[in-house]
Amino acid sequence: MSExxxxxxxxxxxxxxxxxxxxxxxxxxxxxxxxxxxxxxxSAGTSTEELGNPAHPRTIATLRRHGHPDVGWADHxxxxxxxxxxxxxxxxxxxxxxxxxxxxxxxxxxxxRGRIRLLRSFDPxxxxxxxxxxxxxxxxxxxxxxxxxxxIGAAVPGIVEHVRRALDA
Numbered sequence: 030m031s032e033x034x035x036x037x038x039x040x041x042x043x044x045x046x047x048x049x050x051x052x053x054x055x056x057x058x059x060x061x062x063x064x065x066x067x068x069x070x071x072s073a074g075t076s077t078e079e080l081g082n083p084a085h086p087r088t089i090a091t092l093r094r095h096g097h098p099d100v101g102w103a104d105h106x107x108x109x110x111x112x113x114x115x116x117x118x119x120x121x122x123x124x125x126x127x128x129x130x131x132x133x134x135x136x137x138x139x140x141x142r143g144r145i146r147l148l149r150s151f152d153p154x155x156x157x158x159x160x161x162x163x164x165x166x167x168x169x170x171x172x173x174x175x176x177x178x179x180x181i182g183a184a185v186p187g188i189v190e191h192v193r194r195a196l197d198a
Contacts (some may be wrong), residue, residue: 058186
């Protein structure tokens with residue numbers, strides 16, 4: 030195993046809905062899998078329009094409805110993914126195709142491009158159906174946040190297994 034933690038950054042547009050929700054769920058899942066301390070998860074956006082803003086209240090409300098513990102949700106502040114982050118990140122999970130495209134343009138070489146994956150590509154059913162994008166719930170209501178929660182939740186086991194294999198390699 031590497032001396033440093035395996036690092037994941039989840040990326041969406043503004044870093045207030047999908048990516049922080051996924052980061053919070055992944056942190057919890059890695060702790061539950063006994064990988065706490067071996068994996069670090071953070072999040073970012075591709076845009077600058079939400080910089081410094083907290084996670085969207087409906088993101089937090091959705092996590093609360095599902096009984097997740099507060100792991101410092103109030104401390105989250107939106108930030109933008111930068112190309113030099115590839116120096117320290119092992120896996121970059123894009124919420125949707127436009128985010129993956131933007132990240133690929135930021136990547137400086139084939140190795141960095143190879144670290145970018147659509148988050149839902151780790152959900153076997155989504156992958157089989159070719160449904161790898163994730164709609165932005167910001168434009169909707171509770172139902173859209175519930176859909177985002179379900180889509181992330183379906184991908185989490187595959188991400189945990191992918192990271193476990195990478196750590197064992």
